[in-house]
Amino acid sequence: MNYPLIWNIAQSLSLARWKQTLVAAVGVMFSITMFIALLGFMNGLNDLLDSLVLNRTPHVRLFNEIKANKNQPILLDNHYKKYHNFIRSIKPNGKNAQIANSVAIISKLKTDTRVLGISPKMIAQVFFNVGETDVTGVVNGIDVEAEARLFAFGDYVTSGSYIDLKNIPNSIILGKGLADKMLANIGDVVQVTTAKGDRFPLKVVGYFQSGLGEIDKVQSYTSLKTAQKLIGQSNAYVTDIQIKLHDLNMAPSVSKEYAQIFGTDAEDIQTANAQFETGSSLRSLISYAVGITLLIVAGFGIYNILNMLIYEKMDTIAILKATGFAGSDVKKIFITIAISIGILGGCTGLFFGFLLSLLIDNVPFKTAALPTISTYPVNYDLKYYLIGITFSLITTYLAGLFPARKASKIDPVDIIRGK
Amino acid sequence: MLLEAKHINKSFHDPVTVPILKDVSIEIPKGQFTSIVGKSGCGKSTLLYILSTMDTDYEGELWIDGEKLTGKTEAELARVRNEKIGFVFQFHYLLNEFSVLQNVMLPGLKLGKISHQELEHRAIEHLRKLGMDSKALKKANQLSGGEKQRVAIARALINDPLIIMGDEPTGNLDKKNTEVVFDIFRQLSEEYKQSLLIVTHDPNFAERTQQIIEMEDGRVI
Numbered sequence: 001m002n003y004p005l006i007w008n009i010a011q012s013l014s015l016a017r018w019k020q021t022l023v024a025a026v027g028v029m030f031s032i033t034m035f036i037a038l039l040g041f042m043n044g045l046n047d048l049l050d051s052l053v054l055n056r057t058p059h060v061r062l063f064n065e066i067k068a069n070k071n072q073p074i075l076l077d078n079h080y081k082k083y084h085n086f087i088r089s090i091k092p093n094g095k096n097a098q099i100a101n102s103v104a105i106i107s108k109l110k111t112d113t114r115v116l117g118i119s120p121k122m123i124a125q126v127f128f129n130v131g132e133t134d135v136t137g138v139v140n141g142i143d144v145e146a147e148a149r150l151f152a153f154g155d156y157v158t159s160g161s162y163i164d165l166k167n168i169p170n171s172i173i174l175g176k177g178l179a180d181k182m183l184a185n186i187g188d189v190v191q192v193t194t195a196k197g198d199r200f201p202l203k204v205v206g207y208f209q210s211g212l213g214e215i216d217k218v219q220s221y222t223s224l225k226t227a228q229k230l231i232g233q234s235n236a237y238v239t240d241i242q243i244k245l246h247d248l249n250m251a252p253s254v255s256k257e258y259a260q261i262f263g264t265d266a267e268d269i270q271t272a273n274a275q276f277e278t279g280s281s282l283r284s285l286i287s288y289a290v291g292i293t294l295l296i297v298a299g300f301g302i303y304n305i306l307n308m309l310i311y312e313k314m315d316t317i318a319i320l321k322a323t324g325f326a327g328s329d330v331k332k333i334f335i336t337i338a339i340s341i342g343i344l345g346g347c348t349g350l351f352f353g354f355l356l357s358l359l360i361d362n363v364p365f366k367t368a369a370l371p372t373i374s375t376y377p378v379n380y381d382l383k384y385y386l387i388g389i390t391f392s393l394i395t396t397y398l399a400g401l402f403p404a405r406k407a408s409k410i411d412p413v414d415i416i417r418g419k
Numbered sequence: 420m421l422l423e424a425k426h427i428n429k430s431f432h433d434p435v436t437v438p439i440l441k442d443v444s445i446e447i448p449k450g451q452f453t454s455i456v457g458k459s460g461c462g463k464s465t466l467l468y469i470l471s472t473m474d475t476d477y478e479g480e481l482w483i484d485g486e487k488l489t490g491k492t493e494a495e496l497a498r499v500r501n502e503k504i505g506f507v508f509q510f511h512y513l514l515n516e517f518s519v520l521q522n523v524m525l526p527g528l529k530l531g532k533i534s535h536q537e538l539e540h541r542a543i544e545h546l547r548k549l550g551m552d553s554k555a556l557k558k559a560n561q562l563s564g565g566e567k568q569r570v571a572i573a574r575a576l577i578n579d580p581l582i583i584m585g586d587e588p589t590g591n592l593d594k595k596n597t598e599v600v601f602d603i604f605r606q607l608s609e610e611y612k613q614s615l616l617i618v619t620h621d622p623n624f625a626e627r628t629q630q631i632i633e634m635e636d637g638r639v640i
Binding site for chain 1: 502508513526529530531574586
């Protein structure tokens with residue numbers, strides 16, 4: 001078929017009513033712009049909220065839950081072990097939160113190729129002594145470098161330097177809320193009482209803000225060594241082993257495997273943060289729904305304008321048919337007009353969508369809850385641009401198809417004789 | 420025989436069935452200037468649109484250039500119109516979005532048999548023959564009625580059709596322009612042996628053609 005000719009006629013017809021064509025294209029442009037900006041913004045926000053929790057959560061966490069032993073004596077009895085036994089008032093046995101044989105586990109984990117990195121950790125409950133009052137708190141003993149590398153610890157330390165935790169002995173980084181409660185400035189020494197009653201002075205080298213206020217009011221960080229010293233344990237004392245994998249999706253299976261090999265409890269990130277996944281996917285769903293609605297509205301605009309064009313150009317269509325253009329040629333002409341509007345509006349829409357994203361990206365957005373960002377977050381994933389242009393082509397094609405079919409069925413005799 | 424219509428019957432069905440053409444059979448030989456005359460409503464235009472392949476809702480058979488056209492698909496008929504038939508209408512029907520030259524070239528571009536350059540050359544040739552070459556680059560809606568009709572004739576000629584059909588081509592023109600258009604037709608017929616089939620109600624026009632088909636009440640008399 002003679003495509004340059006079809007193109008030429010389509011162009012002349014749309015230019016003859018260039019204002020309407022422009023309005024249709026602007027409609028598509030506007031919806032694509034909003035689609036891109038909306039999805040970019042929504043997903044930027046999603047990424048931010050996800051990273052708030054997911055980046056800081058180990059993919060697999062090994063720990064010991066304090067609970068009663070599953071193997072109670074009655075289960076050793078040949079007669080009763082087949083029964084369903086109700087056992088009351090049993091207490092957890094002597095097993096404590098410590099991970100037994102932690103050194104061997106860590107060296108074994110380091111040889112596993114699926115593992116990106118390991119950060120051992122210990123958690124101790126303490127009291128911070130402020131004058132007459134005691135404030136309850138939690139001290140996390142961490143491997144400072146591993147924590148910074150794997151879980152972006154440094155990002156959340158808003159004042160002071162996280163590496164001081166390693167370099168200065170007996171130092172502590174307090175949650176911002178906790179520090180405010182104690183009126184502790186950087187360089188001050190705070191008194192810490194452990195659960196066993198020992199008292200330690202620790203020097204404040206920084207504050208951190210996780211973005212979750214409740215956490216900042218109780219949490220604090222020291223180096224693993226300082227924490228071990230605090231509760232009088234050897235340097236093998238570790239309560240958590242945090243593992244980051246190369247592939248997040250392998251976490252559930254790896255977690256099961258480790259629980260079996262090492263005889264500890266293991267929790268994967270998917271289980272720990274199921275609600276965040278749900279939140280993210282719901283937000284995405286809503287933004288797609290809004291974006292696609294915008295496109296469909298633009299599609300109706302094109303449909304109307306093409307219908308109007310066809311009524312105005314009845315004579316032209318009739319004469320084209322009389323001089324030898326088939327119905328299919330006429331259809332192609334109108335679909336070409338629709339698709340051209342789609343491409344024109346779609347591409348400028350992508351461009352303006354990108355500009356609008358840039359604009360949003362530069363709007364200042366400061367909040368105490370989110371220390372790591374200063375402007376609104378925007379995701380520039382190419383995926384949204386591809387979806388945008390694809391949808392604009394599909395909607396404009398469909399919007400053009402029905403008027404084009406109508407035009408192709410116009411009977412030239414009716415028009416020519418009707419005069 | 421260039422064009423043959425055998426036992427054509429056609430009725431309108433809205434709201435009651437009214438027969439328009441009753442067993443019409445005509446033959447038009449090559450190179451002849453034929454006119455169809457008759458009173459308003461006698462079915463002459465309806466017959467022309469059937470002969471032109473645009474109207475397919477009829478009974479009977481239509482043959483052009485030894486090819487049976489009855490029962491062909493819409494696309495095949497469009498091709499036949501493009502290649503073998505040239506049209507001139509009462510209300511000129513040029514495309515206002517295009518220039519005069521583009522209007523003339525359009526059926527040729529659709530046929531796509533010769534290059535764009537050659538086609539343009541040929542279109543200007545036809546326009547010159549009809550004294551319209553100076554207006555080639557004007558928009559179609561800037562022309563007067565008589566000028567438009569001359570351009571329409573040039574467009575009808577562009578693919579060297581077997582036959583040119585006209586539905587009251589002079590019906591909307593004043594006396595002077597009617598003469599101009601008639602002279603063009605006669606010249607085409609005499610000098611180029613172009614076959615022409617013109618529907619008219621103007622007896623003055625008809626009696627100067629070589630063959631007259633007279634119709635009354637849907638029949639040829």
